[in-house]
Amino acid sequence: MLTVILAATLTAAAALRLPPLHATMTPADRDGVFWSEERVLVNINTATLEELCTLPQIGPSRAQAILDYRDRHGPFRSVNGLCDVYGIGEKILSGVRPWITTQ
16 A cells, blocks of 8 residues: 655645545646646636635735736736746746646
């Protein structure tokens, strides 16, 4: 039996999703505390500040920057467009990519 201990620092806006008690996790699912049997994707074109804050490495200031960028430039054409937002680069994008969509 394999025991996996997942640890992360939680913030007030963080969402904690845990697998069902007897769930089987694949290596792709072992990416931190943001795990669910069915992934719930955040649409970066329609998400509120609070919804954006549920994403890993996205706090209130980055979430507001996403909203401001979206208001100025319109909807994102792809998730890669998130790199155009001040304060978000490839490293952060790679951390949130499994959790976001533009559709």
